[in-house]
Amino acid sequence: MKGLMQDWPLTVPKVLSHAARFHGSRELVSAALEGAPARTSWESVEIRARRLASALGRRGFSQGDRIATLAFNSARHIECWYAVAGTGAVYHTLNPRLLPEQIAWIANHAGDCALFFDPFLADIVVKLAPLMPGVRLYVALTDRAGLPAAALPDLIAYEDLVAEGDGNFAWPELDENTACGLCYTSGTTGDPKGVLYSHRSNVLHAMMGCSADTLAFTAKDTVLPVVPMFHANGWGIPFAAAMAGAKLVLPGPRLDGASLCRLFTEEKVTLTAAVPTVWLGMLRHLDETGTRLPHLKKIVIGGAACPRAMIDAFERKHGIEVVHSWGMTEMSPIGTVGSLTATTEALPWEQRLDVKARQGRPPFGVEMKITDIEGRELPRDGVTSGRLKVRGPAVAGAYFRNADASPFDAAGWFDTGDVATLDQDGIMTVTDRAKDVIKSGGEWISSIQIESLAMSHPAVAEAAVIGVKHPKWDERPLLIVVLKPGQSAAKGDILAFLTGKIAKWWVPDEVVFVDSIPHSATGKIQKTALRERFAGFVLPQ
Numbered sequence: 001m002k003g004l005m006q007d008w009p010l011t012v013p014k015v016l017s018h019a020a021r022f023h024g025s026r027e028l029v030s031a032a033l034e035g036a037p038a039r040t041s042w043e044s045v046e047i048r049a050r051r052l053a054s055a056l057g058r059r060g061f062s063q064g065d066r067i068a069t070l071a072f073n074s075a076r077h078i079e080c081w082y083a084v085a086g087t088g089a090v091y092h093t094l095n096p097r098l099l100p101e102q103i104a105w106i107a108n109h110a111g112d113c114a115l116f117f118d119p120f121l122a123d124i125v126v127k128l129a130p131l132m133p134g135v136r137l138y139v140a141l142t143d144r145a146g147l148p149a150a151a152l153p154d155l156i157a158y159e160d161l162v163a164e165g166d167g168n169f170a171w172p173e174l175d176e177n178t179a180c181g182l183c184y185t186s187g188t189t190g191d192p193k194g195v196l197y198s199h200r201s202n203v204l205h206a207m208m209g210c211s212a213d214t215l216a217f218t219a220k221d222t223v224l225p226v227v228p229m230f231h232a233n234g235w236g237i238p239f240a241a242a243m244a245g246a247k248l249v250l251p252g253p254r255l256d257g258a259s260l261c262r263l264f265t266e267e268k269v270t271l272t273a274a275v276p277t278v279w280l281g282m283l284r285h286l287d288e289t290g291t292r293l294p295h296l297k298k299i300v301i302g303g304a305a306c307p308r309a310m311i312d313a314f315e316r317k318h319g320i321e322v323v324h325s326w327g328m329t330e331m332s333p334i335g336t337v338g339s340l341t342a343t344t345e346a347l348p349w350e351q352r353l354d355v356k357a358r359q360g361r362p363p364f365g366v367e368m369k370i371t372d373i374e375g376r377e378l379p380r381d382g383v384t385s386g387r388l389k390v391r392g393p394a395v396a397g398a399y400f401r402n403a404d405a406s407p408f409d410a411a412g413w414f415d416t417g418d419v420a421t422l423d424q425d426g427i428m429t430v431t432d433r434a435k436d437v438i439k440s441g442g443e444w445i446s447s448i449q450i451e452s453l454a455m456s457h458p459a460v461a462e463a464a465v466i467g468v469k470h471p472k473w474d475e476r477p478l479l480i481v482v483l484k485p486g487q488s489a490a491k492g493d494i495l496a497f498l499t500g501k502i503a504k505w506w507v508p509d510e511v512v513f514v515d516s517i518p519h520s521a522t523g524k525i526q527k528t529a530l531r532e533r534f535a536g537f538v539l540p541q
Helices: 012-022 042-058 075-086 100-110 119-131 158-163 199-210 232-244 257-266 276-289 308-318 349-356 447-454 491-498 527-533
Strands: 027-030 038-041 066-070 090-093 112-117 138-140 155-157 179-184 194-198 222-225 247-250 271-274 298-301 321-327 334-337 367-371 386-391 414-422 428-433 438-440 443-445 460-470 474-483 510-513
Touching: 012 042, 012 075, 012 199, 012 232, 027 075, 038 042, 042 075, 042 158, 066 075, 066 100, 066 119, 075 090, 075 179, 075 232, 075 247, 100 112, 100 119, 100 179, 100 194, 112 119, 119 138, 138 158, 155 158, 179 199, 179 232, 194 199, 199 232, 199 334, 222 232, 222 257, 232 247, 257 276, 271 276, 276 298, 276 308, 276 460, 298 308, 308 321, 308 349, 308 447, 367 414, 428 447, 438 460, 438 474, 447 460, 447 474, 447 491, 460 527, 491 510
Parallel strands: 027 247, 066 090, 066 112, 090 179, 112 138, 138 155, 222 247, 222 271, 271 298, 298 321, 474 510
Antiparallel strands: 027 038, 179 194, 321 334, 367 386, 386 414, 414 428, 438 443, 460 474
């Protein structure tokens, strides 16, 4: 027997229509490179998204077409997402921090046929155009007066394209499993891989994000997503914010501490989200300037492990709650969130901080287990490490146009490539990436845990740990450190600080001080580059 409820497909345009109808006056504020921020509303965004969808249809773009964006966070970029998805086409975010050759490879693999771009990125687009023969329309996200003088075929100003459309355009009825968005992984191993989101997956993921133990967006919040929309589906924030009716503050490309603090203060931001490298710079700015952020209540930190010392500094010194999260492009991207329970909330501060430094618990919609190398499930005892596997309605089941099915099994489990522990309460702790774990004398050493501890040293700004060859133990940890400006420390100071906090055999054999550590286009430490740099490093005997 079937239930007698309505068949109401979970599609992205319904999220925007809800925001426009019930939270229509809530603002979207886009920071400008020059001058005052541009202001619009959810009601206006929906009308303009309908116009853009209509214009795209009149120009021959149809369901299934991949339409790319090369842009930072702005209201126009969000209008593009909703307009493209609303027609049944697929928005495809390209990362402007990649090399032109890498961007072109991804665009061609995806089969992109149009490109919307920020005008200040025109020089990159000019280099890309000859490499992307499938793109037949270039749209600069500006008005006619701001149109860049770029030698691009079929170039049009965004506002002119929007003006071509009909604001009364009716969103077509789409199957909720219709493809909606496309985002490529960072490609740390092999070529980047495309993750193809559906309307259903995006809507369910937004519901996860709005839940109280996850991102907890509400209509009272003012949200500033520092994380760019080209990183892991924008962490789902463009959809969750609309679903909740939150105000959105969109920072554009200026993500330095001073620029962000100004927006936090002027727009009374209550919630923000970014990778740890952004918050390292923010803490430095706050300490150097004495700036206070009285309105900011919560920072969501993900994309890489958040150092324990960073959580401690934000919470105790600045009074801002830190929510540690973990996820992947393949997961839309929420996997776990470090919200506290009644039990952990009652712990003394140091123990509570230990819990918050872990990656957290999965929300409803994410199943999780750890297995050994043969795929046998391992105990959830908080100690045993294994390969972390996940499944759920917002988790990828395959890669787009890619024959590599190795991460996916017949039961629907996706192998994340992370090594982790799970405890009886469902709290997950990533101990390392499978490719980064250090194997010393047959035992595993967690580079992430050593890095987090090293960054608790008052003189350390950033730290990375890699394994280097050892004649007896196969591999031993090498600690690479960037010191804070004006601070000094020697190898002995750092090693003494670590001693007693980790197992003796985990203590690195050497400490190397460098001016900077390389990061990927998504802000993660590039350990491949570090391994190449220190490939011939000889440890002291």
